[in-house]
Amino acid sequence: MTETRENGAPPRAKNEAAGPLRPAAAMVRVRRYASLLAAGWISVVLLSLVWNIRQQSKEVHDFAVLQARRRFETKRSALVIRAGGREDTTLPISHIAAVLASEGATGRLLPTEELPPGALRAVNKSEGSNGGTVCRFSGIGEKEEVICAGAVRGSPKCARCHAAAGETGTVVGGLEVRVPVAPIRALVRRHIRSFYVSHAAVGLVGLLGIFAGAGRFARGVRERERLERARGEIDRRYGILVETSPLGIIAHSAGKIVFANREAARLIGANDPDELIGLPSLSFLHPSYRDVVAKRVNAIYDANEPAPLLEEKFVRTDGRIIDVEVAGIPIEIEGRPAVQVVFRDITNRKETERKLEEIRGRLRSVIERAPVILWALDRDGVFTLSEGDGLKHFGLKPGEIVGRSIWDLFGEHHDTIEMVKRALRGEEVSGDSEVAGRVWDSSYIPIRDEGENVTGMSGISFDVTDRKNIEKEREALITELETKNAELERFTYTVSHDLKSPLITIRGYIDLLARDIESDDRGKVAADIDFIAGAAGRMKRLLDELLELSRIGRTVNPEEDVDFGGLASDVARLLEGRLHEERVSLRIEPALPRFRCDKTRMFEVLQNLVDNAIRFSAFGAERVVTIGARAGDDGPVCFVKDNGIGIEARYREKIFDLFEQLDPARGGTGVGLALTKKIIEAHGGTIWVESEGTGHGSTFCFALPGRELPDEGKR
């Protein structure tokens, strides 16, 4: 594009480059004009001098004639009378003769009253001023004098007298005046001298004026030339600037485009700027901007002030729409108001802006919804940013705490404050902290200026409460599973051992039985069979109880309100036969509590505990088993108490383990207490045994916290 512009510019650029007059030429011209003018002036002055001299010279005679004429009127000097037409060459005045010869006898009649010698006087008298005689220049005399003569005719009276004297014919005569030329010539010469002086002066002054004027004019020309040069330079540069401008430039006047540069053509999609000339000024404007821009143009014309930048849309000749940024400037073109429109393509910028805005919007919506808090502090711990959905846990709106100090707001959260301090010292730290009842995994990042000085910090805090809870739950679950697994292993081990035991018995006794049958020892055979039957019976019991044990936790009966008084009575009824057989008396204390629980399982609990008490009650003495309750820390504690053999402290935990029997001789399978414990624990309760030692009886206690029901009587 740049290349095209440079190559395309010449037609205009060349014109501009031809530019103003060269300075020397103008000055030469001025000098030439001044010289010509001076020469002309000198010629005029010389001509005037010559003409004046000639004129003066010529006028010497005229002046003499004039003087002669004037004198003719007053002082005629000669009178010659001739009669009869006779040619008298002897007349003293030849000039009069010449006059007479040329005029004939046309001269005026002379009065005849006076005759010569008084004749001249008479002529002068009768003729008045000039006697009616025309004075004529008749020549220059020998003594260089101007002679004027006039002819006169004698009257008939004259003729009579002259005839009497022998003179016949017409009487004619003449008058003559002579004026010397020399004095006049001297006067003229004086005049001519003064002409020389005056013409020289006038010529000189004129020349001075011419050269002074020329000098001044030359200075003016130089100044104008300089200005023109400067302006030419500016124009040329401006022309190049406009042509090569990376901005589109269009000028329009009276609604028509009158100028467009290359960039404007390129942006609009025209091949050449000239294609745009003459088109309507708003023809490339997107229709949706027509009204706005039309008002703008009017405003520019009205106020004669530039219009600020406005983002508009242009429709290119190929139909593509581009975003442009447009400024309008009022100008004048050939004396008419016009608008210069400067614009540039901001399509890419708008596209970038749009994308950025989209990204920003997406980010904002993410931040607004994400369980995070984005925050930043300045060097003094004052919030400069607080964003994110996590703020709701603090009851804060985004940006609400901007301008407030973290020391004031969260000063008591020492973990957080410590990490903030470290970040403000330039350390990048992260860690969990518990604030507003939530767990936050926060990163604290120092913000540095160009000089690497810490100017603040930014923080991002993720709400990891749920994750932490899940982790805790998972850990608890894992622990529970591990416990269960270990329990299961123990269980498997125990079960395999204890189930094998009767099998070994059976197998061993079958061998013995075979031998005893062979030897026909009836007593031993019966004993062998007893052992085998006992082992088989034991095995069945073990399997039954194991099955029962496995049901706990798998089979869940609906919970109901259970009155333990009633439950104890039911147990007493079930075990009535055995109690009687073993001579054990069962006492049930009044006012047993009521619990919300699985009634069937709780029945098993009481049954097992009572059964256990019967088996371990003391031999001899009075055997008593008591079911009762007492107040405990977590609600009522139920107990089954016997006055039997008691349990040493070190076995009080062990007895609840599966198949643990302190005294196998007392019967049982070692499952009963394990089963009981499992039921109690399934209800969230605890079971334990109290005994003051061997011989002092045992008390099995259990508590079911949170399951106690209010006493019916008290309700």
Next chain:
Amino acid sequence: MKENGSGAPPRILLVEDNVAHANLLLAGFERRGLVAQIRRARDGEEALDILFGETYDPPPPPDALLLDLRLPKIGGLEVLAKVRASGPLSSLPVVILTTSDAESDLAGASQSRADSYLVKPVDIGRLAAVLDGLGIRLHRKGETL
């Protein structure tokens, strides 16, 4: 010491909670004509009482211990550990007789320096051989007396 110079049969302490198993062992001895002075303890506590307590009479300790592992009150491995830790009885020959063939039990017994480990049902001949290996010769009926 293991075999009394007087020719009296070796004294054996059998620690076995299960009466039937104890009877089977005794029946096995009897059938093979093996003679030993066998005393039975029903649990670990009783065994320790017999070994270390005052209740055993005559005072000399047994020549061997046949020890079950799963016992009421105090388990067999604990009894073994106590025996090994005691001064005078630390080298008492101990044979474990148990239904368990669990690795953990075997390892525990080995660790506590049990002399032998036999899984029930016990072959009496084998037990006699083991005891013989430990220097305890069971008398055969009619051998002496």
